[in-house]
Amino acid sequence: MEVAALEKSPSLSDRALERLTELIIRGDIKPGARIQEAVLARQLGISRGPLREAIRRLEGRGLLVRIPNVGVHVANPTVDEIIDLYTIREVLEGLACRLAAERLTDKELKRLRDVLFDHSAHEDVKSGTGYYQSPGDQDFHFQIIKGSRQARLIETLLGDLYQVLRFFRYRSSIKPGRAKAAFEEHISILEALERRDGEAAERLMREHLQHARLSIQEAVDIAGSPPDA
């Protein structure tokens, strides 16, 4: 919907923001890589002015880092910083979930249930590793966040945090059991929402995301441990 607003007037800066975000998230420009304004501007077919505006906006989101008089790099966060992002997401999406419990329409709840069960989720879950971080998983979270009816919260979670996390997502092998567990946690959350139990919904969502975070943390600990142990 925000995109629709941009489509109305695709200023070069807006388009540059979109394109650049995509380049970063898709990994075409790697974390830590330096960005040269003139070069990138030529690649995008625009001049440096609008590009600089786009860069400044991405700086605000933490995707780019500028060193004065030297240049801008794509952010290259440490594992700890990524974990910190997940921690922030935990409380914000917990809040969204609590609000959603009070505000989702019956129709939307029904749709949420469909998302959870239709979306070939069962196959994914049974096959073992598919569900976690699948479109089905993402859609479930999206619906709940939107259901909070809190524009600022939606903007923050969907616009900023998700993009950043999508980028920084740790490409680690998730534990085999995680997919099934995640799916079951989703069911518990859905049930709390259907009971209109905001407190429980918030708590369950926070626990759900905490598990995801710990799963990552664990994978990193293993990968980071000395291989000659």
Added chain:
Amino acid sequence: MEVAALEKSPSLSDRALERLTELIIRGDIKPGARIQEAVLARQLGISRGPLREAIRRLEGRGLLVRIPNVGVHVANPTVDEIIDLYTIREVLEGLACRLAAERLTDKELKRLRDVLFDHSAHEDVKSGTGYYQSPGDQDFHFQIIKGSRQARLIETLLGDLYQVLRFFRYRSSIKPGRAKAAFEEHISILEALERRDGEAAERLMREHLQHARLSIQEAVDIAGSPPDA
């Protein structure tokens, strides 16, 4: 500390960001007021380029709103949107408080206690209305947020949210008893921190901020109710 980094190389865009933020928060430019780039640029003694970059950054923070090809105005949020901001602050500062309980040094805890009791807080509280939103109150929150040791969280709460809320703070008469209650809630929070009880610290901070939010909401409801009732 972020300012220190800017002082190193105060680019015109950085300075414009600072000055413009100040102009908005001090109320020199009022909510809803239109900003003309050329005029403001001349007032700040710079050209439109750096100013536009600063504006784009403030757009990201939600302090300015741009209508494509028409202009930018200072945001003019509804009461509901302000309440939403407070709600977000609740969970984020709750998180900060939980982390602080685990991470504050004994020295910092001592300092926090001093802030609470020294800062002529007693006089403020006894006099009735002084404490709430006083420097002492703010300092207490600042110390805890910084104590979370979470750069991103600190940046969000202190850099973005506080400035926005400082600006949009509802100039409403707070209930007489609120100051004393707020002070006592601070004491409870401090005690939880000293016990290193993160769970309780988070819960208490959230309740504390929730009370503040409800106090505002109440004041608005009264002010907003039809006077001919």
Added chain:
DNA sequence: AAGGTGTCAATTGTTGACAGATTACTCATC
């Protein structure tokens, strides 16, 4: 007189060029 149409001033969007700073390189010196 009401409604539509064309024109014009004002403002945003964009560009290319200039100035200042930083980095990398060269060359002389130890």
Added chain:
DNA sequence: GATGAGTAATCTGTCAACAATTGACACCTT
């Protein structure tokens, strides 16, 4: 062969001029 000053090249920071869009006013049509 290593080190350091000096210099050149490159890139960021900034500006002023140009293009495109908007909104308002006057004018014409019905």
